[in-house]
Amino acid sequence: MEWDALLLARLQFAFTIGFHIIFPAFTIGLASYLAVLEGLWLRTNRPVFRNLYLFWVKIFALSFGMGVVSGVVMSYQFGTNWSVFATQTGSVIGPLLGYEVLTAFFLEASFLGIMLFGWKHVGPGLHFLSTCMVAIGTLISAFWILAANSWMQTPQGFAFAADGTMIATDFVKVIFNPSLPSRFAHMVLAAYLTTAMAVAGAAAFALLRKRALPESRMSLRMAVLMMAIVAPLQIVAGHESGVVAHHHQPAKVAALEGWWTSGPQPLILFGWPDETAGKNHLEVAIPGGGSWVNVGDPAAPLKGLDAFPEADRPPVFITFWAFRIMVAIGLAMVALGVWGAVLWAMKRLDGATLYHRALVLAAPSGFIAVLAGWITAEVGRQPYVVYGVLRTADAVSPVAAGAVATSLLMFIVVYAIVFSAGALYILRLVAKGPETDEAPPRTDEPPGTPLGAGVQEA
Amino acid sequence: MVFGIELSLIWAVLIAVAVFLYVALDGFDLGVGILFPFARDKNERDQMQAAIAPVWDGNETWLVLGGGGLFAAFPKAYATVMPALYGPITLMLLALIFRGVAFEFRHHGRARGARFWTAAFAGGSIVAAGAQGLVLGGFVQGLAVRDGVFVGGPLDWLTPFSLLVAGAVMAGYALLGACWLVFKTQGDLFERARGWVKQLAVVVALSMGAVSLATLNVDPRVTARWGLTMTSVDWPAFLRLAPLPLLAGALCFLLWRGADTRRHLQPYLYAVALFAIGFLGLAISLWPYIVPFAMTPAQAAAADNALALMLWGAAPMLPIILAYTAWVYWVFRAKVGADATYH
Numbered sequence: 001m002e003w004d005a006l007l008l009a010r011l012q013f014a015f016t017i018g019f020h021i022i023f024p025a026f027t028i029g030l031a032s033y034l035a036v037l038e039g040l041w042l043r044t045n046r047p048v049f050r051n052l053y054l055f056w057v058k059i060f061a062l063s064f065g066m067g068v069v070s071g072v073v074m075s076y077q078f079g080t081n082w083s084v085f086a087t088q089t090g091s092v093i094g095p096l097l098g099y100e101v102l103t104a105f106f107l108e109a110s111f112l113g114i115m116l117f118g119w120k121h122v123g124p125g126l127h128f129l130s131t132c133m134v135a136i137g138t139l140i141s142a143f144w145i146l147a148a149n150s151w152m153q154t155p156q157g158f159a160f161a162a163d164g165t166m167i168a169t170d171f172v173k174v175i176f177n178p179s180l181p182s183r184f185a186h187m188v189l190a191a192y193l194t195t196a197m198a199v200a201g202a203a204a205f206a207l208l209r210k211r212a213l214p215e216s217r218m219s220l221r222m223a224v225l226m227m228a229i230v231a232p233l234q235i236v237a238g239h240e241s242g243v244v245a246h247h248h249q250p251a252k253v254a255a256l257e258g259w260w261t262s263g264p265q266p267l268i269l270f271g272w273p274d275e276t277a278g279k280n281h282l283e284v285a286i287p288g289g290g291s292w293v294n295v296g297d298p299a300a301p302l303k304g305l306d307a308f309p310e311a312d313r314p315p316v317f318i319t320f321w322a323f324r325i326m327v328a329i330g331l332a333m334v335a336l337g338v339w340g341a342v343l344w345a346m347k348r349l350d351g352a353t354l355y356h357r358a359l360v361l362a363a364p365s366g367f368i369a370v371l372a373g374w375i376t377a378e379v380g381r382q383p384y385v386v387y388g389v390l391r392t393a394d395a396v397s398p399v400a401a402g403a404v405a406t407s408l409l410m411f412i413v414v415y416a417i418v419f420s421a422g423a424l425y426i427l428r429l430v431a432k433g434p435e436t437d438e439a440p441p442r443t444d445e446p447p448g449t450p451l452g453a454g455v456q457e458a
Numbered sequence: 459m460v461f462g463i464e465l466s467l468i469w470a471v472l473i474a475v476a477v478f479l480y481v482a483l484d485g486f487d488l489g490v491g492i493l494f495p496f497a498r499d500k501n502e503r504d505q506m507q508a509a510i511a512p513v514w515d516g517n518e519t520w521l522v523l524g525g526g527g528l529f530a531a532f533p534k535a536y537a538t539v540m541p542a543l544y545g546p547i548t549l550m551l552l553a554l555i556f557r558g559v560a561f562e563f564r565h566h567g568r569a570r571g572a573r574f575w576t577a578a579f580a581g582g583s584i585v586a587a588g589a590q591g592l593v594l595g596g597f598v599q600g601l602a603v604r605d606g607v608f609v610g611g612p613l614d615w616l617t618p619f620s621l622l623v624a625g626a627v628m629a630g631y632a633l634l635g636a637c638w639l640v641f642k643t644q645g646d647l648f649e650r651a652r653g654w655v656k657q658l659a660v661v662v663a664l665s666m667g668a669v670s671l672a673t674l675n676v677d678p679r680v681t682a683r684w685g686l687t688m689t690s691v692d693w694p695a696f697l698r699l700a701p702l703p704l705l706a707g708a709l710c711f712l713l714w715r716g717a718d719t720r721r722h723l724q725p726y727l728y729a730v731a732l733f734a735i736g737f738l739g740l741a742i743s744l745w746p747y748i749v750p751f752a753m754t755p756a757q758a759a760a761a762d763n764a765l766a767l768m769l770w771g772a773a774p775m776l777p778i779i780l781a782y783t784a785w786v787y788w789v790f791r792a793k794v795g796a797d798a799t800y801h
Contacts, residue, residue: 062562068515069558073551075525079540080547086540087606090533091761095768098530101523102775109519110779110786113512121789165533167761397541403612407548414552418559421575425566 006396008404009081012411014378016073018371019415023067025370028142028188029195030060031135033222034115038128047437048214055215055434056199059426061116066422068109070415081404085385085395091167092158092174093148100144108137139188146184147175152386153377154179154248166389178248182240183377189234190373193333194366196226200340201363202430204356212436217350220359224340224349231333238330239293245380246294249387250303252380255314256323257290258283259304265290273316278305314382322375329369336362465766466759469531470748472772476527478737480520482634482730487514489635491557491583492628493654494576502647503576508794509642511561516783518554530768534606535748535758542601542608543593543615550589557582584628591627595620598740599676603752619672626665630733633658633713637726644793652716655725659713666706666736673743677751680743699742706735 034056041049075097078086114122114130122130157173158166168174200223206216246253253259258268260278267289271280288298295302305313336358343349385392487510497503528536540547560579567575596615601608636658639651674681681687685695709732713725748755759765 062566065515065559065562068518069555072518072522072525072554072558075522075529076540076547076551078529079525079536080544083537083541083608086529087533087537090529090536091764094530094533094760095764095771097526098768099771101519101526102771102779105519105522106516106779106783109515110782112515113786114789117512118789121792161761165761168763171763171767397537397544398608399541399544400612403544407544410548410552414555418555421563421567421571422559425563428566 005399005401005404006393008401008408009396009399010392012081012404012408013077015408015415016070016077016411018374019419020067020070020074021370021374022367023063023070024138024142025187025191025194025367026198027060027064027067028138028191029193030056030063030198031131031138032192033195033199034060035128035131035135036222038131042124042128048218051212051215051434051436052219055429057116059429062422062426062429064108064112066419069418073411079397080407081397081399082385082395083397085390088165088390088395089152089386091161091165093151095168095171096144096148096151096175100141100148104137104141104144108134108141111137142187142191143184146187147177147180149377150180150183151175151177153177153183153381154244155386155389166386179241179244182237182244186234186237186241186373189230189237190366190370192226192230193234194370196223196230197333197359197366198363199223200227200336200359201361202433204359205363205430206433207350208353208356208360209433211433215434215436220349221344224337224344227333227337228341229337231330231337234330235334238327243294246302249381251305251308251313252319253294254303254305254308255316255319256376256380258316258320259290259302260306262304262307263301264288264299265294265302265304267293271320273320275316312383314380319376319380322372322379326369326372326376329365329372332362333365333369464756465762465769466531466755468769469527469759469765470755472776473524473527473531474737474741476520476523478734480517480524481733481737483517483520484514485631485733486510486634486638486726487517488557488583488587489631489633490638491579491635492587492632493635493639494580494583496650496654498646505643505647505794506639507561507564507579509639512790513786514558514561516786518558531760531765532748532755532758533760535753535755538601538603538606538608538749538753538758539597542603542610543596545612546589546592546596546615546620550586550593553582553585553589555582557586583631587628587631588624591624592616592620594627595623598623598673598744598750600751601749603749606753606757619676622665622672623669626662626669629658629661629665630729630736633662634726634729634733637713637729640725641722642794644795648722656714656716659710662732663707663710663714666710666732667703670703670739673740679751683743683745699739702735702739702742706732706739709735 034053037049037053037056040046041053111130111133114127115134118127118130151174154177156177157168157170159169161167199219203216203220203223206212207220242253257265258271258273258280259265260280264287266285266287268280268283268285271283271285273280291300291302292298294300305316339355339358340349343352343355349355381387383391383393385395490506490510494503494506497506525536528539556578560575560582563575564572564579567573592615595617599617599619602610602614633655636651636654640648640655643651674684674686682692683695684699685692685697709728713728713732744750746754748758
């Protein structure tokens with residue numbers, strides 16, 4: 001493989017978008033969670049909701065800031081590194097991104113100011129409205145960016161103009177392209193799950209250390225409820241997304257399933273795809289399972305990678321494994337949701353140390369699943385940037401490899417500094433836990449010891 | 459066509475307005491960052507940051523609208539300008555990352571971390587302003603374009619002219635920042651911000667003059683437009699445009715003479731007017747090009763149905779955006795207290 005401007009530009013895009021998506025995936029869910037917390041607080045007046053809001057809003061501020069700055073990068077990178085793509089598709093997906101800025105970015109950014117700094121300046125109703133506006137903004141933003149990305153996966157409603165660039169013939173078809181509904185649902189649910197796992201992890205951590213008990217019990221229940229409902233839904237949405245891909249991007253499905261030859265397809269549980277040999281080593285598979293999952297008939301013949309010329313196949317190994325990591329984490333989330341629901345029904349949720357430990361371990365699982373899912377989607381649609389229409393290799397800017405190498409190196413250094421600091425600050429906040437109005441636990445420590453003094457002050 | 463006006467022209471004006479709003483708004487919060495090293499102590503720095511913290515994110519969104527809008531409305535211009543200015547744009551993005559996160563990180567870092575993010579906030583603001591000047595300079599001096607594709611080298615943008623513009627933009631943003639501090643602070647910091655305005659008014663007057671003269675030399679078409687060459691003056695052409703530099707000079711004088719002690723928003727408005735004049739002068743120099751001396755808006759525009767769709771969105775959305783932006787500014791209209799703390 002040659003280290004040319006194309007490869008460097010692809011690495012830079014993968015690196016910057018990979019870092020970026022972590023934050024929206026978290027803040028989409030967290031903004032909605034904050035809106036729910038503030039709504040409950042206004043309604044019930046219970047301090048536990050206020051304390052949770054004030055705790056998570058700090059983490060939200062940190063995450064949102066990192067999402068904004070890494071997002072500004074994206075809006076310029078189409079031009080700096082993918083100028084041919086920009087020229088070719090500008091008339092089709094440009095308006096979608098324009099609408100994202102007009103309907104979402106300003107809404108989020110402006111009301112964020114009120115949300116973070118407006119406590120003393122506006123009443124509780126207006127403050128709640130601002131939180132809701134930020135939450136709605138994140139969802140609108142997700143809609144437009146998913147519309148643009150889904151059009152690149154399943155393009156329709158366009159034609160070529162006289163100068164060779166693409167123009168839309170029907171914007172409704174462009175926006176509501178075949179993969180939008182399932183992919184939008186899949187992404188929003190992923191964001192909610194990511195947040196639920198992080199909230200559950202933080203709550204479990206606090207419970208294990210006997211801190212902020214009322215707050216942590218409440219947030220644990222909210223997260224378990226979310227997990228138990230959303231994780232199974234996510235499996236459905238993911239399956240729908242796969243069915244759409246089966247119809248529109250069969251080469252992607254063949255790669256992520258690890259199917260080399262056409263015919264009735266197995267469901268491969270484990271394997272080591274070998275692209276030169278054109279087969280999987282150490283394969284463990286359920287015969288007919290793949291055909292059954294995709295079309296409901298174990299004997300149905302489906303296309304394998306051999307149905308596509310080598311130049312049109314995506315990288316198999318990355319797609320295959322990214323998909324498996326995502327699915328495994330998804331199933332683990334379903335299990336954690338069920339486990340939590342059972343404990344809750346048995347009224348043993350608060351003391352279940354083993355479950356709490358599992359949740360702490362699973363706290364970052366949403367982020368990993370989101371990354372793995374996007375890698376599956378984006379590597380799986382190679383070698384195209386607009387599926388079947390524009391090849392990635394033909395979309396790159398006429399920029400010297402040296403310039404791209406320099407910028408890539410700088411992005412890596414800057415992101416490493418900024419995001420490790422951000423992660424550190426977030427983890428510090430989580431370790432500290434929410435403020436609580438509850439008196440510290442009763443203790444037999446005599447007065448005079450630090451613990452005893454704390455009790456007396458309270 | 460809408461009301462007999464080309465859609466591409468409408469969008470060229472809208473994007474120019476977005477870029478101007480970006481400069482006028484993010485200009486002051488970048489400027490406050492540039493002035494950060496001149497603060498006396500942590501408390502002053504906290505006050506300075508508190509004066510911009512609730513609004514900087516919204517301000518920076520105009521930059522996203524500028525970039526995203528250029529992509530959407532003029533994909534061919536976007537695809538030419540971005541590769542040509544690859545270096546300074548990347549530099550600007552990296553600098554904006556540092557200063558953007560520093561708003562929050564300054565308050566989470568402990569001793570060493572807090573010092574680092576304070577420096578990152580100032581450094582990021584300075585570098586972002588300078589990089590934007592390099593982008594502007596590299597853009598105004600013209601790009602090597604053939605058949606709609608950038609064909610120049612990776613360092614074409616680095617010239618004495620672009621460095622001069624970078625200095626001028628830094629000075630201009632610092633002036634906006636100082637004026638904003640006059641509006642938003644009180645006491646000691648307020649008095650010193652008034653002093654900064656006076657000093658920066660002189661610097662900006664000199665650098666605007668230098669950039670204006672240098673711009674006359676970038677292309678004979680610009681020289682002809684203003685009716686000026688090294689040896690002769692085309693009086694009718696020059697006199698028509700002469701009010702602009704005169705007005706700019708008058709505004710610098712007013713800023714230098716001293717901010718009105720009762721109306722604290724006035725210096726900022728003067729500074730914005732100064733930027734508007736510079737912006738207008740630039741537009742007059744470069745007209746009718748969207749990529750200087752290579753592409754007009756009509757040549758660079760997206761398909762008409764794309765421009766029309768976006769106009770349908772922008773027509774209701776921009777007034778709504780401006781309305782709630784104005785409301786947010788109204789909510790935070792009070793001066794920052796001397797005991798300014800963050801959240």
